[in-house]
Amino acid sequence: MTGHSKPDVREDAQGSAARERFALLYGTLRNRISLLDYPPGTKLSEEALAAEFGISRTPLRRVLGWLESEGLLKSVQGVGTIVTDVDIEALAQVYHLRMELAELLGKLEPVSPDAETIALFRDLQESGSDLVNNPDPRRFAQLNMDFFHVLMRLCGNEPLREISERLYYQTARIWLKSISHMDMAEEAAIFSREITEVLAAVDIGDIEAVGHMRRAHISMSFKRLRNYYAGT
Amino acid sequence: MTGHSKPDVREDAQGSAARERFALLYGTLRNRISLLDYPPGTKLSEEALAAEFGISRTPLRRVLGWLESEGLLKSVQGVGTIVTDVDIEALAQVYHLRMELAELLGKLEPVSPDAETIALFRDLQESGSDLVNNPDPRRFAQLNMDFFHVLMRLCGNEPLREISERLYYQTARIWLKSISHMDMAEEAAIFSREITEVLAAVDIGDIEAVGHMRRAHISMSFKRLRNYYAGT
DNA sequence: TCGCGTGATGTTGTGTACATCAAGACAAAA
DNA sequence: TTTTGTCTTGATGTACACAACATCACGCGA
Numbered sequence: 456m457t458g459h460s461k462p463d464v465r466e467d468a469q470g471s472a473a474r475e476r477f478a479l480l481y482g483t484l485r486n487r488i489s490l491l492d493y494p495p496g497t498k499l500s501e502e503a504l505a506a507e508f509g510i511s512r513t514p515l516r517r518v519l520g521w522l523e524s525e526g527l528l529k530s531v532q533g534v535g536t537i538v539t540d541v542d543i544e545a546l547a548q549v550y551h552l553r554m555e556l557a558e559l560l561g562k563l564e565p566v567s568p569d570a571e572t573i574a575l576f577r578d579l580q581e582s583g584s585d586l587v588n589n590p591d592p593r594r595f596a597q598l599n600m601d602f603f604h605v606l607m608r609l610c611g612n613e614p615l616r617e618i619s620e621r622l623y624y625q626t627a628r629i630w631l632k633s634i635s636h637m638d639m640a641e642e643a644a645i646f647s648r649e650i651t652e653v654l655a656a657v658d659i660g661d662i663e664a665v666g667h668m669r670r671a672h673i674s675m676s677f678k679r680l681r682n683y684y685a686g687t
Numbered sequence: 688m689t690g691h692s693k694p695d696v697r698e699d700a701q702g703s704a705a706r707e708r709f710a711l712l713y714g715t716l717r718n719r720i721s722l723l724d725y726p727p728g729t730k731l732s733e734e735a736l737a738a739e740f741g742i743s744r745t746p747l748r749r750v751l752g753w754l755e756s757e758g759l760l761k762s763v764q765g766v767g768t769i770v771t772d773v774d775i776e777a778l779a780q781v782y783h784l785r786m787e788l789a790e791l792l793g794k795l796e797p798v799s800p801d802a803e804t805i806a807l808f809r810d811l812q813e814s815g816s817d818l819v820n821n822p823d824p825r826r827f828a829q830l831n832m833d834f835f836h837v838l839m840r841l842c843g844n845e846p847l848r849e850i851s852e853r854l855y856y857q858t859a860r861i862w863l864k865s866i867s868h869m870d871m872a873e874e875a876a877i878f879s880r881e882i883t884e885v886l887a888a889v890d891i892g893d894i895e896a897v898g899h900m901r902r903a904h905i906s907m908s909f910k911r912l913r914n915y916y917a918g919t
Numbered sequence: 920t921c922g923c924g925t926g927a928t929g930t931t932g933t934g935t936a937c938a939t940c941a942a943g944a945c946a947a948a949a
Numbered sequence: 950t951t952t953t954g955t956c957t958t959g960a961t962g963t964a965c966a967c968a969a970c971a972t973c974a975c976g977c978g979a
């Protein structure tokens with residue numbers, strides 16, 4: 456463990472009531488942003504959010520501050536708290552980096568999957584098959600996010616986990632925004648195949664292979680995204 | 688540019704007075720933590736800090752929140768705001784990751800150095816020579832930090848820059864804390880050589896070589912640190 | 920009709936008082 | 950002497966009122 460503990464939703468580190476409330480708010484808002492409940496450019500109202508969660512602006516502002524430090528929000532006085540957007544060029548840089556980090560998954564302290572992790576992958580595989588039959592953007596995004604989090608169980612390097620997560624959430628919503636306008640059926644099929652292939656690698660405990668596979672899929676995913684934007 | 692602009696000290700992005708004040712506070716406190724003015728374990732008082740800077744706790748708390756999100760602080764109710772510390776194992780993970788990221792410097796959008804950058808490297812080389820003759824922990828730390836920031840000018844991938852900086856500041860103070868008890872003269876000599884070698888690579892525009900060199904030095908630096916801790 | 924100033928309005932930023940919590944001091948009982 | 954309960958103290962967490970700021974609509978004048 457590094458010195459600081461992210462108040463993440465996953466790790467329900469027993470904290471004070473304040474810390475738990477913070478984690479809940481943080482996870483909720485991050486999900487809303489990632490799942491495009493708040494599309495890029497949306498102006499959030501601190502007062503409205505505070506009212507919704509039954510708290511005052513002060514603790515809410517702490518949450519917004521963290522989301523701002525992760526690049527998902529930007530507060531500017533007199534204007535509002537705005538959900539950020541990224542252009543295709545910045546996206547390219549993030550994707551390049553994510554490709555490299557994916558490969559590092561298998562190189563820096565990989566952890567051999569336990570029974571629970573493998574079971575989670577099998578669940579994902581099944582959900583992936585369902586998705587192919589019933590394509591739905593939001594379910595697609597949620598599944599993609601779940602897949603990412605299960606993958607992170609294979610990463611024993613905590614700083615790498617943190618950074619990968621940070622970058623993932625910076626790109627996830629852009630990916631979702633674009634994917635809605637692309638060939639959902641094809642994308643779902645590709646994603647389903649990715650899960651299957653990763654599961655195969657996980658089954659024999661070859662984490663490095665998982666990393667290479669991830670890298671390949673991130674690369675191809677970005678290429679398809681780029682082609683889409685080139686056509687618009 | 689990615690979607691969010693870090694209120695960093697270097698990039699004096701013209702913002703409102705509030706944003707500038709924030710950047711100033713952020714840089715000041717980060718430096719104090721990194722240079723061990725506030726050693727790990729120190730309990731900071733929000734009220735005292737607010738008084739020192741002539742502001743109230745509220746804007747200060749925003750700064751502390753960012754530093755907490757970067758892993759340099761941890762606020763806990765009823766106790767205080769504490770400067771974090773890391774154990775040698777967590778440090779190992781960060782160093783492993785930093786090694787890989789250093790190599791990425793030359794692979795992901797490297798920028799060929801302009802005249803100003805080269806001049807900065809030459810200044811650093813000179814300062815490095817001075818340091819060898821007059822070893823001083825604090826000056827060493829400051830120079831190391833300057834060196835890092837100049838190196839980042841060679842990195843055209845902004846997410847990589849951000850992450851590298853984040854990880855650098857997580858390790859810099861631990862490094863400084865240890866280096867004070869080690870052979871300062873030898874460490875300064877090694878550092879001076881590193882600058883010289885990097886300058887040579889920069890002079891002929893081989894950024895990839897810079898990356899490999901950095902990786903090697905980060906690796907060796909950690910090995911020496913580990914040896915030191917093994918002896919205690 | 921166009922340009923410009925001006926005020927209304929809504930937003931985030933800041934200051935301040937109070938609530939909540941944890942740690943140490945201290946005394947009483949076993 | 951040790952243990953335990955309570956109280957004091959000082960820290961961060963929270964709520965709320967107000968200041969500073971940007972935007973837009975409106976109206977005045979050229």
